[in-house]
Amino acid sequence: MPFPDELAAVAVVDYQPQWAVDFERLAGKLRSAMGDHARAIDHVGSTAVPGLAAKDCVDMQVLVDAIDEDRHISLLAAMGFRCRPEAWNRAEVSGGQECRKLVFAPPAGARRSNVHLREVGGPNVRFALLFRDYLRADEDARLAWGAFKKRLSLSVPDLLDYGQIKAPATVVLMTAAERWAAETGWRPTPSRVV
Known part of the structure; x- marks a missing residue:
């Protein structure tokens, strides 16, 4: 659930090159604040895919050896980041395995973003x-996914409802992604080793 300062109707917009710049800026701040706690920082989600329509919210994946709620919440809180309290922001199922995670919102009034802390080697890391x-590699899938999200946001502007409806469609998308991974020999490689 969004914090009160994040309440707004869902809006999916055309790709913005500024998203990559915003990711670099945020990643630099996180790198400085987290030091050795962060093993890698990746730009993930739709804003990480050139040409893909998305919500104007930069998603980042920060890999840590193990989730330590007290330490990691304190570390990010010192930067003003707020840990999202919902159960689905503390764990997720990926590849049939429950994976621990923490998701943080930015400081109030800061650039919209989500920081996803995940454990190195988890199937949820691979998923992201x-x-x-x-979506970077398959133009047809990228265009179809963007068009779907734009249409969905126009008819379902509530963030929670939008996410609930998008979830099963993501399963279908990821089935095609798994087929692509098998055909191409794709392997997950974090792009930002710290």
Whole structure:
């Protein structure tokens, strides 16, 4: 659920080259603040895919050896980041395995973003990188996914409802992504080793 300062109707916009610049700026701040705690920082999600329509919210994946809620929440809180409290922002199922995670919102009034802390080697790490890399590689899938999200946002402007409806469609998209990964020999490689 969004924090009160994040309440707004879902809006999916055309790709913005500024998203990559915003990711670099945020990644630099996280790198400085987290030091050795961060093993890699990747731009993930739709804003990481050139040419893909997305919500104007930069998603980042920060890999840590192991989630330590007290330490990581304190570390990011010192930067003003707010840990999202919902259960689905603490764990997710990926590849049939439950994976721990923490998701942080930016400081109030800062650039919209989500920082996803995940454990090195988890299937949820692979999922995020495969989603990004598949949509970067397959123009037809990228255009169809963007068009779907734009249409959905116009008819379902509530973020929670939007996410609930998008989730099963993501499963279908990821089935195609898995087929692509098998055909191409794709392997997950974090792009930002710290």
